[in-house]
Amino acid sequence: MTPLKTVYDSEPDNSLEKSMSLVASAIADTSRVSILCALMDGRAWTATELSVVADIAASTTSGHLTRLLSSGLVICLTQGRHRYYSLAGHHIAGLLENLMGVSMHPLISPQSRTPVSLRYARTCYDHLAGELAVKIYDFMQQEKWIEADGTALTPVGKTHFE
Incomplete structure (x- = not known):
């Protein structure tokens, strides 16, 4: 050969x-x-x-x-x-x-076992969590209250919180 x-x-x-x-x-x-x-x-x-x-x-x-x-x-x-x-x-x-x-591993995302009420609004250690916290964060970004990376308040945001 x-x-x-x-x-x-x-x-x-x-x-x-x-x-x-x-x-x-x-x-x-x-x-x-x-x-x-x-x-x-x-x-x-x-x-x-x-x-x-x-x-x-x-x-x-x-x-x-x-x-x-x-x-x-x-x-x-x-x-x-x-x-x-x-x-x-x-x-x-x-x-x-x-x-x-x-x-061979299924491509299905794992299902959350967290009760619905906790998925909506809860805290996690020192911060807000759940769907409500995401909505608040999205609103603050939309209104330009927080920096684009989400790490600090903008001057507009500081004014609204004062």
């Missing part, structure tokens, strides 16, 4: 943020995710096999595999006329497992 080399830009970009976003964008397609999940079994698959798993056309699979190759997520081994694709390493499988774990 002869490994097919992954093509990278001639000038490496040392930006971690850019590198992370390139990997994330390579994964951000359901067909590519299907391909990557199929490859997690450790075997090398042909493009035809992967097109069946991802339920996409062979020509579409080729484009997705090119994207995954260029991002370093998969490698391609050539054996005669055939090409076999597999994950680029155990670290990619670990990345996918972590992503699966994060994806």
Whole structure:
């Protein structure tokens, strides 16, 4: 088997943020995710096999595999006329497992167990809290009684409180 080399830009970009976003964008397609999940079994698959798993056309699979190759997520081994694709390493499988774990958490915000009367008006240590306090704060900002960052009274605010 002869490994097919992954093509990278001639000038490496040392930006971690850019590198992370390139990997994330390579994964951000359901067909590519299907391909990557199929490859997690450790075997090398042909493009035809992967097109069946991802339920996409062979020509579409080729484009997705090119994207995954260029991002370093998969490698391609050539054996005669055939090409076999597999994950680029155990670290990619670990990345996918972590992503699966994060994806399984519900996106529903936790529900407050605070009684309705306390959610409306209450104090918290040394300050007002609840919906009423938010309304007072919004009113004071609207009337320009407090600074934009909310940390101090404006001269107009001081006048109103005096």
